[in-house]
Amino acid sequence: MSRRRSLMLAATVALASLIGLPSPAQAVTKTTTGSINAPTVATWDNNFSVSGNLNPGCAGRPVVLRDNATNAVLASTTTGSAGYFSFVNYPNPSTRTYNIRSAGFDCGRDRHTQWDSGAFTVGQFQRTSITTNGTINAPAMNNVDGSFTVSGNLNPGCSGRPVSLYQHTTAGNTWITGTNTGPNGYFSFVNVPNPSGSEWHVFSAGFDCGVTDRHEHWTSPSFRVVAGEYPTTFTSTSTPEYTESGEQWVNLGGTLSIGSPGRTVSLYTMENGVPKQVAGTTIDGNRGFTFRIQVPVVTTYWFYSSAEDRPGVTYKSAKSAEFTVKSLRLWDDFNGYADSTNPQDLVQNTAGPGAKWVLRQPDFLPGNRSLQKSDTRGLGIGLVDGSTTNKSLRLKVVDANDAEPGTGLRRHLVGHIGSANAMPAYGHLEAKIKFHKPKGAHASLWQTSGYGDGQAELDVVEWFGEREGTTQRVQHTVHVGSKVDTNEDGCTTYTMTPVEACSGDTFKGTDTEQFPEFTENQGDGSFGANPVSFGEANTWWSSWHTYEASWTQSEYRFYIDGVLVNVLKRDYESTNPMHSKFGTNTTLVPNDVLATANQPGQVILSNLVNNGTERDNLMAHLGSGGSYGDFTTEVDWVRVWR
Numbered sequence: 001m002s003r004r005r006s007l008m009l010a011a012t013v014a015l016a017s018l019i020g021l022p023s024p025a026q027a028v029t030k031t032t033t034g035s036i037n038a039p040t041v042a043t044w045d046n047n048f049s050v051s052g053n054l055n056p057g058c059a060g061r062p063v064v065l066r067d068n069a070t071n072a073v074l075a076s077t078t079t080g081s082a083g084y085f086s087f088v089n090y091p092n093p094s095t096r097t098y099n100i101r102s103a104g105f106d107c108g109r110d111r112h113t114q115w116d117s118g119a120f121t122v123g124q125f126q127r128t129s130i131t132t133n134g135t136i137n138a139p140a141m142n143n144v145d146g147s148f149t150v151s152g153n154l155n156p157g158c159s160g161r162p163v164s165l166y167q168h169t170t171a172g173n174t175w176i177t178g179t180n181t182g183p184n185g186y187f188s189f190v191n192v193p194n195p196s197g198s199e200w201h202v203f204s205a206g207f208d209c210g211v212t213d214r215h216e217h218w219t220s221p222s223f224r225v226v227a228g229e230y231p232t233t234f235t236s237t238s239t240p241e242y243t244e245s246g247e248q249w250v251n252l253g254g255t256l257s258i259g260s261p262g263r264t265v266s267l268y269t270m271e272n273g274v275p276k277q278v279a280g281t282t283i284d285g286n287r288g289f290t291f292r293i294q295v296p297v298v299t300t301y302w303f304y305s306s307a308e309d310r311p312g313v314t315y316k317s318a319k320s321a322e323f324t325v326k327s328l329r330l331w332d333d334f335n336g337y338a339d340s341t342n343p344q345d346l347v348q349n350t351a352g353p354g355a356k357w358v359l360r361q362p363d364f365l366p367g368n369r370s371l372q373k374s375d376t377r378g379l380g381i382g383l384v385d386g387s388t389t390n391k392s393l394r395l396k397v398v399d400a401n402d403a404e405p406g407t408g409l410r411r412h413l414v415g416h417i418g419s420a421n422a423m424p425a426y427g428h429l430e431a432k433i434k435f436h437k438p439k440g441a442h443a444s445l446w447q448t449s450g451y452g453d454g455q456a457e458l459d460v461v462e463w464f465g466e467r468e469g470t471t472q473r474v475q476h477t478v479h480v481g482s483k484v485d486t487n488e489d490g491c492t493t494y495t496m497t498p499v500e501a502c503s504g505d506t507f508k509g510t511d512t513e514q515f516p517e518f519t520e521n522q523g524d525g526s527f528g529a530n531p532v533s534f535g536e537a538n539t540w541w542s543s544w545h546t547y548e549a550s551w552t553q554s555e556y557r558f559y560i561d562g563v564l565v566n567v568l569k570r571d572y573e574s575t576n577p578m579h580s581k582f583g584t585n586t587t588l589v590p591n592d593v594l595a596t597a598n599q600p601g602q603v604i605l606s607n608l609v610n611n612g613t614e615r616d617n618l619m620a621h622l623g624s625g626g627s628y629g630d631f632t633t634e635v636d637w638v639r640v641w642r
Contacts, residue, residue: 030056032112034083036100038120047089048122052100054115057083058107065090068097068119092122130156132215134185136202138223147191148225152202154218157185158209165189168199168222176200194225233257234303234320250325253290254303256283259315265289266304295327298428298550298641326641329423330603332356333637334393337381344376346393348420355420360604364404364411371409372609373400374416384636392434395607397441397618397631410619412609414441415633419603423447424642426596429460429603430548432636435474437541438626439465440618442608443633445547449601456597458556461547463540463633465617472540476549476558478568544636556596603640607633 036052054061061079065087066072079085079102087100100117136152154161161181166173181187181204189202202220209215235255252267267278278301279291289303303320337343348355359374380394395415404411431445442464448457459477467473539545548559556568609618621630 029111029113032056032102032115034115034117036117036120038098038117039122041123042092042125046092046125048092049086049088049090050098050100050120050122051084051086052117053085054079054083054102054112056107056110056112058105058112059083061102061105061107061112063100063102066099066101068099074098092124095121095123097121130213130215132156132204132218134218134220136220136223138200138220139225148194149188149190149192150200150202150223150225151186151188152220153187154181154185154204154215156209156213156215157181158207158213158215159183159185161185161204161207161209161215163187163202163204165192166201166203168201173201199224233318234305249292250295250327251290251292252301252325253288254320255289256287256305256318259283259287259305260310261285263287263308263310263315264305266306267291267293267301268304269299269301295325295642298324298326298426298552300324326428328639329427329642330356330419330638330640332393332639333391334381334635335389335391337391339382339391341380342376343379343381346379346381347376347417357417358420360416360418360602360606368610368612369608371404371611371615372412372414372416374606375400375413378413378415378607379417380415380632384634390636392634392636393605395443395605395633395635397607397609397628399628409615412618414606414608416606416608417604419640422449422600423603423640424600425449425598426551426553427640427642428548428550429458429638429640430546431460431605431638432544432546433461434544434634434636435463435541436607436631436633437466438617438621438630440609440614440621441465441631441633442606442610442614444604444606444608445638446606447601447603449597449599455599455601458549458551458597458601460549460558464614466541474540474547474560476566478556551596553596553598603638605635605638607631 032054034052034054034057036050038050039048042048050065054063057079059079059081061083063077063079063085064073065075067074075087075090077085077087097119098121099119102115104114105112132154134152134154134157136150138150139148150165154163159180159182162178163181164178165176167176168174176192177189179187179189187202199222201222204218206214206216233256235257256263256265261284262282264280264282266280268275269278270276279293281289281291283289300322301324302322305315305318307317308315334346337346347357347359359376361369361372361374364370364373375398377398378396380396381391382394384390384392393415397415398413400411400413402411403409429445429447433443433445435443442462444459444462446457446459446462449455456478459475461474461476463474546559546561548562550557550559556566557564558566558568609615618631622628
């Protein structure tokens with residue numbers, strides 16, 4: 001070798017050593033391990049597949065399947081990515097021992113040594129006989145038409161296995177009908193005629209399930225289907241939440257699950273704690289029935305059919321689930337108005353057929369509300385955020401651009417509307433609302449009929465803006481009128497008495513308020529802010545909520561998002577202090593006094609700025625960089641039921 005070539009080889013070896021690569025004259029030998037997935041039994045056609053991988057491994061490495069006894073090569077392949085290989089559908093003519101081998105192989109700069117899987121055996125397929133058991137659901141009674149349905153399952157079982165129904169007769173077992181099992185071996189025979197006194201069994205012959213199992217014969221225990229009493233259930237086909245067209249008439253109907261034409265059905269409700277039959281009818285040939293009734297108020301009903309004997313059958317009595325029927329008197333989702341910041345078509349000047357809303361207090365009046373008046377500029381109609389079709393009413397506060405004479409204080413236009421027609425006494429008020437955030441405006445859903453005997457103001461929900469701290473409160477309120485002892489004769493008539501008990505007394509100019517504690521499902525003393533039921537503390541202005549009040553002769557019930565949060569009713573027991581009181585002294589209120597107001601009234605949506613604290617908060621918010629737009633409350637819909 002020349003001196004020059006010697007020097008070049010030495011330099012090459014030195015460079016390879018420096019960067020960690022094998023020299024041209026070197027090869028790194030690595031031990032190769034891996035795994036093999038070998039079946040213990042061939043498939044139905046006596047073929048088998050086997051796979052594995054070499055690790056470390058590389059693509060293209062030769063692999064052979066060998067007869068372990070003779071070393072004869074039976075099949076060959078090459079590895080794929082990462083050293084994986086497979087032999088697929090290789091014949092297994094008899095019990096034989098195999099192995100898989102891969103000779104040493106250069107993988108790039110590395111040489112992997114020979115790999116041997118070790119011996120493995122693939123046995124011949126042998127079908128195993130399996131005993132089949134299972135269950136059967138056999139009815140104890142006919143259906144009313146003299147037929148029955150029976151079902152069961154085979155275990156183990158598979159889909160498609162033939163199953164037969166047999167009847168025992170004096171002549172022997174008679175085949176009646178057949179079917180095939182569904183998934184997991186289930187089967188059913190439906191509406192099978194049942195001659196009186198018959199005995200039955202179900203049979204399934206042995207059956208191959210796939211290629212590995214054979215399920216043997218199966219016979220169910222014998223069973224009888226006899227006549228007897230038949231339980232009945234109601235299926236309601238018409239239990240509306242609201243009556244038709246806002247009127248008091250409604251159609252109620254349904255079907256009986258079992259019965260023959262002429263079987264009686266009654267409609268019941270509860271009156272003074274006692275079930276009362278409202279109407280009665282009979283079912284038709286399709287077991288259907290219908291009632292047309294006049295709904296006096298939001299009322300709970302149920303259907304009832306008494307026990308009845310008919311030829312060959314006895315019907316048991318049946319009672320449907322209770323359901324509520326409501327007479328819809330006012331409904332507005334505000335989708336029928338054009339988008340507008342000044343929706344003139346929302347309000348009408350006078351009440352009458354078809355009219356929904358009128359402005360309340362359209363003038364500046366002396367007193368607590370001298371700095372505000374209702375105006376269409378305080379109203380708006382627009383799309384709900386995220387919707388392309390659903391609209392909401394906006395109750396706004398707008399600068400009137402003038403000042404109050406004498407005081408120079410800024411005046412405001414507000415969203416303040418009432419139902420164009422008086423809503424009836426008693427019922428259910430409900431609205432979906434998202435309130436404004438800051439203090440300075442007072443948003444409400446309420447109804448008032450005035451004050452005095454049988455009258456009251458019912459505030460379904462009131463919101464005064466964000467409170468300091470974490471508990472954000474919405475509330476409900478009941479205001480009631482009262483009389484005072486004007487002539488000082490010691491006789492005082494309290495709230496909502498049905499008769500004039502004391503002469504010479506006059507109506508008190510102020511009213512009694514109720515800011516009730518929770519009595520149902522809550523316990524924190526404020527109307528809301530429970531994170532489990534109503535979300536985080538800021539939910540009243542960042543999320544929509546439904547606020548409801550149900551008003552009957554005996555009580556007011558308040559709800560948020562369908563959750564009952566309070567019940568207000570009369571309670572004069574000395575051992576049980578007033579659950580809620582109307583008036584200030586329960587000992588002088590007659591026991592037969594009305595429990596709630598009993599006069600029709602106007603339903604109202606408002607967002608007011610009263611003089612004093614509210615007006616001061618509004619001005620402070622504007623002075624700190626806020627805007628009138630921050631005081632907008634949205635109403636998605638409102639409805640009133642009777």
